[in-house]
Amino acid sequence: MPKSRKKRTPITHSTKSRASSSRSHSSRSVIRRFHVLLKRRAQFQATRSSKELVDIENQIEEMGGLERYQQMSSIGQGSDRGGGSEKVLIKWLKDHNLNVNRHIKIKLLEVGALKPDNYGSCSSWIDCTPMDLRSRHPSILEQDFLLLNENEHFTSWDVISLSLVLNFVPEPKDRGHMLRLAHSLLVPDGYLFLALPLPCVSNSRYLNFQHLKALMTAIGFLELRDKWKEGGKMVYWLYQKRTATHISLDNFHKKVSLRNGNRRNNFCILL
Numbered sequence: 001m002p003k004s005r006k007k008r009t010p011i012t013h014s015t016k017s018r019a020s021s022s023r024s025h026s027s028r029s030v031i032r033r034f035h036v037l038l039k040r041r042a043q044f045q046a047t048r049s050s051k052e053l054v055d056i057e058n059q060i061e062e063m064g065g066l067e068r069y070q071q072m073s074s075i076g077q078g079s080d081r082g083g084g085s086e087k088v089l090i091k092w093l094k095d096h097n098l099n100v101n102r103h104i105k106i107k108l109l110e111v112g113a114l115k116p117d118n119y120g121s122c123s124s125w126i127d128c129t130p131m132d133l134r135s136r137h138p139s140i141l142e143q144d145f146l147l148l149n150e151n152e153h154f155t156s157w158d159v160i161s162l163s164l165v166l167n168f169v170p171e172p173k174d175r176g177h178m179l180r181l182a183h184s185l186l187v188p189d190g191y192l193f194l195a196l197p198l199p200c201v202s203n204s205r206y207l208n209f210q211h212l213k214a215l216m217t218a219i220g221f222l223e224l225r226d227k228w229k230e231g232g233k234m235v236y237w238l239y240q241k242r243t244a245t246h247i248s249l250d251n252f253h254k255k256v257s258l259r260n261g262n263r264r265n266n267f268c269i270l271l
C-alpha cells in the first residue's frame with residue numbers, strides 16, 4: 001500500500017501572502033504614526049509651542065517625511081483595496097452616462113494624487129488635473145488644495161475626487177473647509193467623490209453615516225451613492241452639488257458625542 005503523503009501548502013503561495021500582508025501591515029503602521037504626528041503638530045501650531053513643534057518636525061523627518069508616507073500609501077492603495085479608488089469613481093461616472101456623447105471632456109480634479117495617470121484609461125472623456133501637497137511626477141501639480149483661491153477657481157471642475165485626503169487633514173475645521181471649498185469649486189450639478197477609511201464613520205465618537213449625510217446636505221451636497229461592506233476597510237460616496245440649502249450650519253460647529261465606549265476613534269468634521 002502506498003504511503004499516504006501529507007498535503008503541503010506550496011511554498012511560493014505562503015511566502016507571497018505572508019510577505020504582502022506584512023508589507024501592508026507595516027505600511028499601515030507608518031500611515032497611522034504619520035497621522036498621529038500631523039495631529040500633534042497641528043495642536044502645537046495652534047498653541048505656538050515652538051520646542052514641541054521642533055520635536056514633532058524632527059520625528060516626521062526621521063520617519064522619512066511626506067515622501068515615505070506617500071510610498072506607504074501607494075502600497076496600501078494596491079494591496080489593501082484591490083486597486084485604487086479611481087475604479088469606483090470611473091464606474092459610477094459611467095453609470096451616470098458621463099462617458100457618452102461628450103463634445104467636451106469632463107474636468108476632474110484629483111486631490112491627493114500619488115500617480116499622474118490614474119485616469120489615463122479614460123483620457124477620451126476625462127481631462128484630469130492630478131494635484132498633491134508633494135508632487136511625485138512632473139505632471140502632478142504641487143499645490144495645497146486648501147490654499148486654492150476660491151474666487152479664481154470658482155466652478156472650475158465637473159468632478160472633484162477626495163480619496164483618503166480628508167482623513168489626512170488633522171484639524172476638524174480644516175476638513176469642513178475642504179468640503180465647502182470643493183462645493184464652491186464644482187460647477188452646478190458637479191460631482192464630489194469622497195473616500196475614507198470605514199472606521200472614520202463606523203467607529204467614531206463624533207461621526208456616523210447619518211451625521212455625515214446631514215452635514216453634507218447642509219453644505220449643499222446630495223448623496224447619490226455609497227459603497228462599503230461590514231468589516232471592510234474603505235467607504236466611498238458620490239455626491240452631487242446642489243444650490244445652497246437653507247439648513248442652519250449651527251449643528252456642525254461643535255463636536256457632539258454620537259457614540260460611547262473606550263475603543264472609539266475621534267474622527268470629526270466641523271463647519
Ligand SMILES: C[S@@+](CC[C@H](N)C(=O)[O-])C[C@H]1O[C@@H](n2cnc3c(N)ncnc32)[C@H](O)[C@@H]1O
Nearest residue numbers: 073077112132133143144145146163164165168
Ligand atoms: C493617503 S494618500 C491618498 C492617495 C490616493 N488618493 C488614494 O486614494 O490612495 C493622501 C495624499 O493626499 C495628499 N494631500 C493631503 N492633503 C492635501 C491637500 N490639502 N492638498 C493636496 N494634497 C493633499 C497627501 O500629500 C497624500 O499624498
